[in-house]
Amino acid sequence: MHTTAPPSEVRIRSARTRSGDLVDLTVTGDRITGRHRAGEAPATTGTELDAGGGLVLPSFVNTHLHLDKTRLGDQLPADITGTIQDGLAATWPLKRNYSVADITRRASEVLDSAVVHGAGFIRAMTDVDSLGGSAGVEALLGLRKTYSDRVRIQVTGFTQEGIFGARGSLSLLQDAVAAGIDVVAGCPQMEKDEALSRKHVETCYQLAIDNDLDVHFLADDTDDPSARSLEQIATIAAETGWGPRVIVGHVGALGAYDHTYARKVIALCADAGLTICTNPHISLVLQGREDRGLVRRGATRVGELLAAGVRVIAAQDDVDDPYYPFGIPSQLEVAKYVAHVAHLSHPAGIARTLDMVTTDAAAAVRLDGYGLEVGDRADLVVLPTATAAESLRLTPAPRWVLHGGRVVATTRVESWLAPA
Numbered sequence: 066m067h068t069t070a071p072p073s074e075v076r077i078r079s080a081r082t083r084s085g086d087l088v089d090l091t092v093t094g095d096r097i098t099g100r101h102r103a104g105e106a107p108a109t110t111g112t113e114l115d116a117g118g119g120l121v122l123p124s125f126v127n128t129h130l131h132l133d134k135t136r137l138g139d140q141l142p143a144d145i146t147g148t149i150q151d152g153l154a155a156t157w158p159l160k161r162n163y164s165v166a167d168i169t170r171r172a173s174e175v176l177d178s179a180v181v182h183g184a185g186f187i188r189a190m191t192d193v194d195s196l197g198g199s200a201g202v203e204a205l206l207g208l209r210k211t212y213s214d215r216v217r218i219q220v221t222g223f224t225q226e227g228i229f230g231a232r233g234s235l236s237l238l239q240d241a242v243a244a245g246i247d248v249v250a251g252c253p254q255m256e257k258d259e260a261l262s263r264k265h266v267e268t269c270y271q272l273a274i275d276n277d278l279d280v281h282f283l284a285d286d287t288d289d290p291s292a293r294s295l296e297q298i299a300t301i302a303a304e305t306g307w308g309p310r311v312i313v314g315h316v317g318a319l320g321a322y323d324h325t326y327a328r329k330v331i332a333l334c335a336d337a338g339l340t341i342c343t344n345p346h347i348s349l350v351l352q353g354r355e356d357r358g359l360v361r362r363g364a365t366r367v368g369e370l371l372a373a374g375v376r377v378i379a380a381q382d383d384v385d386d387p388y389y390p391f392g393i394p395s396q397l398e399v400a401k402y403v404a405h406v407a408h409l410s411h412p413a414g415i416a417r418t419l420d421m422v423t424t425d426a427a428a429a430v431r432l433d434g435y436g437l438e439v440g441d442r443a444d445l446v447v448l449p450t451a452t453a454a455e456s457l458r459l460t461p462a463p464r465w466v467l468h469g470g471r472v473v474a475t476t477r478v479e480s481w482l483a484p485a
């Protein structure tokens with residue numbers, strides 16, 4: 066006969082919710098099992114964490130991070146100019162040399178940092194094509210397993226080089242589905258003409274629906290007002306009813322459309338119930354490069370989408386890759402960038418940007434038990450800051466990060482000042 070050890074208990078004392086309440090949260094196993102007013106929770110023999118009035122949030126959700134390409138920065142040619150075309154071309158020779166071990170090493174470095182910064186969920190955009198083959202998917206499926214006790218990873222099969230322009234990509238994508246990826250992800254703008262681009266979108270939908278998978282697009286990532294993928298994606302989402310399982314990232318062209326057409330496309334998105342993911346860091350450095358005089362910011366129409374009732378979320382997109390030389394996987398920093406590019410710097414706007422990296426992002430990927438109520442999953446961050454505005458202003462790493470009820474990261478920053 067053997068006895069099973071009781072589940073571990075963690076008590077988070079004096080944590081502040083977004084509505085300003087000070088609470089004690091009790092965590093047993095992987096769930097929140099108690100929520101009391103601060104000071105009223107009973108003593109515990111488990112771990113006590115004194116939040117000291119710091120903000121407690123359910124963990125951050127990043128639905129669009131190109132993990133296979135992270136940390137390639139030191140392998141790039143010195144004369145890279147920073148355009149999309151240059152980024153793509155610089156990636157090709159690197160992808161031809163992709164190995165599972167190398168992707169695993171680079172992505173692990175970023176995943177470790179993401180855990181420290183409070184990520185509880187990451188959707189890894191993972192290239193599948195004839196250049197890199199299935200190395201990215203194989204590496205990320207491995208990481209999905211090895212990191213499962215620290216962060217939940219979803220693996221996409223992402224057709225970065227197109228489906229019809231890159232021979233063999235479709236069968237590699239089908240193989241990735243058979244291997245157990247979570248999401249089919251398309252990139253229709255990589256096809257050589259409009260007809261193939263439309264066929265690309267249809268193919269991704271068909272594969273996703275046939276296999277009961279979510280679908281994700283990197284679409285219209287351009288200042289070109291003639292880009293038309295979002296309209297087609299929204300139309301099919303409405304026709305098939307798949308909208309709640311569709312996220313569309315980037316969509317810079319929506320910002321370039323004339324207002325009448327933009328209004329029509331935004332209404333289609335609202336009707337379809339799909340989610341738009343803005344990626345502010347990368348849009349700021351990639352787009353608007355051909356503009357003279359007033360230079361556009363490249364981000365999509367966040368304010369108008371929100372006003373029309375479209376769910377808008379935000380993601381990091383890149384960490385030190387051929388497109389973006391900066392980046393830490395901090396969703397708090399992403400929220401801060403959205404507040405800047407979308408003029409969401411007032412209190413309600415700041416609150417909205419925090420929704421985009423927490424509750425709304427969680428809803429877009431249909432996470433169960435996401436929140437701070439009894440019964441919710443104990444995937445939590447405790448910040449050293451007390452309010453949304455202060456958290457965005459200082460963008461600290463969380464004091465504690467819990468995943469599945471276990472403390473998986475802590476950060477304590479110490480500074481020293483010379484006396485006056």
Ligand SMILES: [Zn+2]
Nearest residue numbers: 129283314382
């Ligand atoms: Zn992207």
